[in-house]
Amino acid sequence: MHSRFDTRTAIVLPGTGSDARFAADAFSAAFESVGLTTIAVEPDPAAVVESYLTALDDAAHRHGRVVVAGISLGAAVAVRWAATNASNTAAVALALPAWTGDPAGSPAALSAEFTARSLREQGLDAVTAAMAASSPPWLARTLRRSWASQWPALPDALDEAARHRSPELHELARLELPAVVVGAVDDAVHPIEVGRQWARALPNCALRTVTLDDIGRDPGCLGRAAVDGLDGPQAQPPSC
Known part of the structure; x- marks a missing residue:
């Protein structure tokens, strides 16, 4: 058992349009290395946030x-749940946050609405073919799989995400739990400045960075960066 955690269970929530398989690929190996069993949540595209909150409540129970x-x-869902369920949360790992507060005008919300x-x-x-033609191969493979599994409710899931209000910085500032934010320095949809803002606002937080190429070669770099940040918030970020 890793000395920083007093639990053997980690819950991972995927991003918009993504799936439990990618979330598991990103976190399960790194979490297993520190004694955690990963439960990757499969979103319900008809009610994404509700399905995440239900899974978190069930896991805590x-x-x-x-x-x-x-x-x-x-x-965004994970950190808000943790803030209201601190007694059931050992630590928080936040990868690629997309916006703070109101989603209006943010690249990720605009992309979700357009899609x-x-x-x-x-x-x-047609939309999957266009996405694949303009995306890195690893992302095209991932979204081709997850989009097909969430069809025909996928457009509703994307619209729900585009309307979801993330925590404000003052809300993050009240979360005293151990935390790490992992951002991609070259991701225009999930701007690294959002990650930096979240990491500065959270009182007990490390920031770790990766690149999109890192994620493409091995999504597990997200989990390794997260574990490194939780292991030593003041340590220098490693190369992923």
Whole structure:
């Protein structure tokens, strides 16, 4: 058992349009290395946030204290749940936060809205093909799989994400739990400055950084960076 955690369970929430498989690929190996069993949550595209909150509540009921992790939208849901369930949270790992507070005008919300509209107008096959043509191969493979599994509710899931209000910085400042934020320095959809803001606001937080190429080579770099940050918030960030 890793000395920083008093639990054997970690819950991971995927990002918008993503799935439990990617969340597990990102975190399970690193969490296993420090004695944690990862439960990656499969989103319900008809009610994404509600399905995440239900999974977190169920995990706390079953396991007591848990490590809570999330990617993008999952990070926003994870940190808010942790703030209201601090007694059931051992630590928080937040990867690729997309915006703070109001989503309006943020790159991730605009992208989700555009994709939802395109899906309704053009259908899944056409939009998936366009996405694959303009995305790195690893991302195209991941989204091709998850989008197909969430169809036909996918546009509603994207719209829900685009409307979701993330915590404000003053809300983050009240969360005293051990935390880490992992940002990608070259991700235009999840700006690194959002990650820096979250890390500065959280009182007991480390910031770790990766690149999109790192994630493409091995999504597990997100989990390794998170574990490193939780292990020693004042340590220098490692190369992923």
